[in-house]
Amino acid sequence: MALKMRIHKKLAHFNLELNLHCPAGELLTLIGPSGSGKTTAIRILAGLEKPDSGFIHLQDQILCDFQSPKQIWVPTRKRSLGYVFQEASLFPHLRVRDNISFGCKDTQRVEMLLELLGIRHLQRQRPHEISGGERQRVAFAQALAPNPKLLLLDEPFSALDITTRKQLREVLLLLKEEITIPMVMVTHNLEEAALLGDQVVAIEQGKMDTDWLARNTSVDFQQKSTLCLGEKKAA
Amino acid sequence: MDYTPLILSLKLAGVVTFGLLIIGAPLAYLLVFLPMRGKVFIESLLGLPLVLPPTVFGFFLLILMGPEGVVGRLHQVATGRPLIFTFGSIALAAMLHGIPYVVQPLKSTYAKLDPRLLESAAVLGCSRTSSFFRVVLPNSLPGIAGAAILTFAHTMGEFGVILMIGGSIPGETKVASIAIYEMVEGMRYSEAWQLSLALLVLSYVILLGFNFLERRQRYGT
Numbered sequence: 001m002a003l004k005m006r007i008h009k010k011l012a013h014f015n016l017e018l019n020l021h022c023p024a025g026e027l028l029t030l031i032g033p034s035g036s037g038k039t040t041a042i043r044i045l046a047g048l049e050k051p052d053s054g055f056i057h058l059q060d061q062i063l064c065d066f067q068s069p070k071q072i073w074v075p076t077r078k079r080s081l082g083y084v085f086q087e088a089s090l091f092p093h094l095r096v097r098d099n100i101s102f103g104c105k106d107t108q109r110v111e112m113l114l115e116l117l118g119i120r121h122l123q124r125q126r127p128h129e130i131s132g133g134e135r136q137r138v139a140f141a142q143a144l145a146p147n148p149k150l151l152l153l154d155e156p157f158s159a160l161d162i163t164t165r166k167q168l169r170e171v172l173l174l175l176k177e178e179i180t181i182p183m184v185m186v187t188h189n190l191e192e193a194a195l196l197g198d199q200v201v202a203i204e205q206g207k208m209d210t211d212w213l214a215r216n217t218s219v220d221f222q223q224k225s226t227l228c229l230g231e232k233k234a235a
Numbered sequence: 236m237d238y239t240p241l242i243l244s245l246k247l248a249g250v251v252t253f254g255l256l257i258i259g260a261p262l263a264y265l266l267v268f269l270p271m272r273g274k275v276f277i278e279s280l281l282g283l284p285l286v287l288p289p290t291v292f293g294f295f296l297l298i299l300m301g302p303e304g305v306v307g308r309l310h311q312v313a314t315g316r317p318l319i320f321t322f323g324s325i326a327l328a329a330m331l332h333g334i335p336y337v338v339q340p341l342k343s344t345y346a347k348l349d350p351r352l353l354e355s356a357a358v359l360g361c362s363r364t365s366s367f368f369r370v371v372l373p374n375s376l377p378g379i380a381g382a383a384i385l386t387f388a389h390t391m392g393e394f395g396v397i398l399m400i401g402g403s404i405p406g407e408t409k410v411a412s413i414a415i416y417e418m419v420e421g422m423r424y425s426e427a428w429q430l431s432l433a434l435l436v437l438s439y440v441i442l443l444g445f446n447f448l449e450r451r452q453r454y455g456t
Contacts, residue, residue, distance in 0.1 A: 048354055076357040083358040089351035093373040102369075103359030146359060 003028075003150060003182040007044055007054035007064075016040055016051075016206035022182040022199065024059075029197030030186045037206040038186040042152050045184060046083055047076035058150055058182070082143030082151040084136070087159045090127040096138050097123035104145035113141040116178070117171060133164035137171065144175070153185035157192065172196055236429050239406055240414035244434075247322070247397075247410055248390040251329045252337075252383050258330075259337035260379065264367050266338070267345040268353070282339075284332045289395025296328050297399050325401035325408050332396045336389045337382045344378025345371060377448055384445040388438055 001024040009016045016037040022028040030038045043049040045056060047063065050073065056063040063079055065072040090099045096119065101110045114120040117137045122130055127138070136156060143151060156172075157165045169192065176183070176196075187193050193200050202209045262281075266274060284292055300307045300318050310318040318324045348371065356366040372379070394412040401408030403417060411434050418427035 046354075046358060048357075076354070077360050077362060079358075080360075081358050083355070085351055085355065089349060089355045091352060091355070091370060091374075102356075103361075142355075142359070 001059040001149060001181055003045075003184070004057040005045065005055070007041075007051035007056065009040065009044065009049075009051045011037060011040065011206060014206040018201075018203070018206075018208060020184075020201060022184060024182055025176075025180045026198040027176060027183040027185055027196055028199045028201060029193040030184065030201050030203055031188060031190065031193045031197075032203035032209070034188060036203045038188075038203055039154055041203070042154050042184060042186050045150070046081055046152055047074065047079050061149070080146070080149045082146070082148035084139045084143050084151075084153045084156045086155045087132075090135055090138055090142065092127050094126070095123065096125050096127070096130070099127065099138055100141045100145050102142060102145075104147070106145075106147075109147065110141075110145060113145055116175075117141050131164075132160055133168060136160065136164075136168055140171065140175065144179075149181055151179065151181055151183040153183065155186055155188070158187070158189070169195060236426060238430075238433070240409050240411045241430060241433055241437075243322075243406065243409065244391050244411040247326060247329060247393075248387045250326050251333055251390045252387045254326070254330050255333055255337040255386050256379065256383055259334065259341055259382065260372065261367065262334075263338045263341035263345055264371055267342050268363070282335050285335050289332065289393075290399060292332055293328065293396040293399025296331065296396065300324055300327070300400060319400055320402050320404055320408060322401075322407050325397045325410070328396045328400040329390050329393050332393065333386050333389055336386045340382040340385060341375070341378060344375045344382075347378075348374055377451060381445055381448050384441055384448065388441045388445070391434065391438060391441070 003020070003022040005018060005020045007016070007018055014037070018037075018041055020028060030041060032038050040049060044051050044064075051064065051066065053066045055065040055067055057065075058079075061074075062072050063074045090096075091102065094102065097110065097114070100113060101107070104110060114123060117140060119134065119137050119141060122134055122138065127135055130138070139156070153172075157168050160168065173196065185193075185196065265271075266278060297319065298304050300310075302308070302311065302317055302319075307318045310316070318327075352370050352374065353366055356370045361369060392412060393410070394416070397408065397410055398413060398416075403409045403413050409417075411430055415427050415430050415434070418424070418430065
């Protein structure tokens with residue numbers, strides 16, 4: 001189940017032009033400075049914003065095709081997505097367990113995710129009663145509960161302190177072993193992109209920029225990425 | 236002392252508040268979240284009761300609900316009875332007059348909701364209707380309670396519109412405000428005092444509840 005996306009959208013100060021391909025089970029990280037169009041790209045994937053032209057294919061399913069005369073547009077709720085926002089947007093009126101099962105009726109899957117993410121002890125708490133890191137773990141469980149076909153992560157660790165951030169990276173690495181769908185993560189953190197991404201795509205001013213990484217890191221990025229993953233696996 | 240008018244006012248306020256919440260909660264949701272053209276025209280129309288004198292508003296309703304009006308004739312055909320000068324007519328009129336008192340505060344409440352909650356609900360497969368019931372309403376309860384109290388209090392003091400539509404039929408349309416007006420006209424000041432005082436205390440308690448709710452919503456205490 002691979003993701004293919006080629007889109008164009010006119011933004012206030014530049015045009016967003018992306019051509020992405022992410023195979024199943026791989027994590028594609030979109031990296032770039034603030035305001036480069038990363039979040040818009042992931043929101044277009046989620047159907048929360050429309051591109052001006054282009055297409056998004058998820059295996060055999062067409063999520064969006066503005067090239068065809070039919071102008072296909074699948075609304076967000078029918079895309080079968082998991083989406084983790086920058087700051088966990090859990091439903092404040094629901095307990096942790098109800099948040100996770102919000103989009104999923106399968107109690108066994110909810111149980112499995114509670115266990116996998118180490119949040120079983122929090123299941124009766126409400127979002128405001130738990131820490132930021134715990135909320136983000138719950139957000140991962142909530143996103144994965146409906147068994148999505150595509151997982152989108154919008155700077156999921158940026159609002160967390162360094163220790164929690166490291167813990168959650170471990171969690172994501174663990175989840176990657178289990179997940180067999182394409183994953184797209186937006187980040188402006190080089191270390192994070194290197195550690196977690198199977199594929200790293202840099203965006204600047206809405207365009208894919210192959211030199212951006214070289215300009216912004218002293219170490220060859222792909223080598224660094226391999227090194228970090230190697231260290232992680234060895235650990 | 237006859238407290239029937241006060242009881243009738245309470246009954247009217249209860250019916251109007253309940254009816255307006257049923258209509259106003261989804262209406263405010265559509266006005267805040269549904270992208271549609273011409274929204275400003277609808278919002279201005281719904282706000283008219285705030286600026287029109289109640290007698291003018293009541294006059295238009297009288298034309299509409301009277302024996303020659305569209306609504307009045309439809310009611311006559313359906314039930315065989317005229318609509319005006321009944322409890323139903325004053326309830327309907329008070330509801331139409333009270334729309335902005337429920338829609339405006341609910342719009343403010345909904346607009347304060349984190350938009351990511353609705354996006355999150357959509358990602359998890361919720362339709363707009365489902366999001367309204369599963370996310371918007373449960374997270375707007377203090378705002379809904381505030382709107383309910385405001386509408387209840389406003390309806391308790393409704394006068395002009397009710398006088399135009401319902402007249403003053405004891406036990407049917409003669410609410411507290413109209414009864415007090417008649418008592419003063421008839422120089423029955425002692426009775427007017429008692430009923431006015433009862434209305435004053437009741438209104439104060441209602442507003443006190445509203446302000447407590449508002450403080451709780453603002454400061455989370």
